[in-house]
Amino acid sequence: MKADVKRAVASTQRGKKATGAEQREILRKVEALEASNPVPEPARNKLLYGRWSLLYTGPGRDDDTTWEQRTGGVEGPVIAALRPLNANIVRGKGITQVIAKDGTVQNIAEFQVGGVSGQLNVGGTVAPSGDGRGGTRVDVRFTAFSLKLGALPELSLPLDLFSPTGWVETTYLDVDFRVGRGDKGSVFVTARQGKAEEQAALPAAAASQR
Template sequence: MRKAALLEAIASQNRGLLATETDKIAILSAVARLEDLNPTPRPVEATDLLDGNWRLLYTTSRGLLTIDQLPFLKLGQIYQCIRAKDAKVYNIAEVYGLPYLEGFISVAARFEPVSERRVLVKFERSISGLQRLINYQSPSEFIRQIESGQRFPALDFGIDSSNQQGWLDTTYLDEDLRIGRGNEGSVFVLTKA
């Protein structure tokens, strides 16, 4: 019931882009009520549930939402792809704008569990460019290319993880919904893709 209430509250918010201050308060209240019912008390250890491609339904992250404010660009789907066995996470934001200039912004990171619900995230690589130039088909295919060591005709560079790290708490996890809270105060609601 509380899960349905949260999903209904975020359904028309375009991942948070359309949320008013009143909407945000109501959504964060629905998030907190659902977190109280977390069926997975040790989510970091539930690798079978964590693993996979997650699509963002809602966020308060200004870093993600401001991508939509760039000239000529609109934010498409956003994915967080977790490879628990390898302790890796891939964040991929698809962007659209002028015809044939569809793009993506991606960050690859390693994570290290530090408690039953928190992971420390160390960013390692950033890749941004045009989907057509790298033959982008899907998050899974893109990750396969990254893991094979492929370099891309895009802005593709390593990140000094000593300066670029954060943490993420998984505060709710079931078979198809995950809620996380990040070190910058952001909330993320994702569904299994």
């Protein structure tokens, strides 16, 4: 089933090029994989720690036609918002999530603007939810934002004033594959970068550099 999901998402450019029919087919395969989740409480399992590459993001329901407006789609709300300002010259290159054992998380989006490489990093904290779903769900609070574009100095801003929050539910987890659902209605598929045993003990700073 995991191989079926990998094959289904491989040509979608992280979901960006997936048609409605492909989204529905991928969702069926994802739901079958979720039903076979081998880890009972993934939000409390050390396998959650590490660097995860985004393979796919799409709607978490067949009838959901507004998830892109709520989530910003594959590229996220910040890069998606840049597109109309730059005549469609902003191109996403890859998205990585780093979850560290100290309860910190980093969402790293690499992109290009007119041929110049850039990196957007939104960092925060994660903790098992206190709503009775702490075994599968973590609450996320974003605390910092940084933007690096070419040789320009890095721009860093704290987000404590706004304190954006949300939750992520891990619905499938094994040594190298993870499926989750977000509070805005998306479903996502990620693959681990590197080996789980090497990443389980990494603090956030070290994990983000690997």
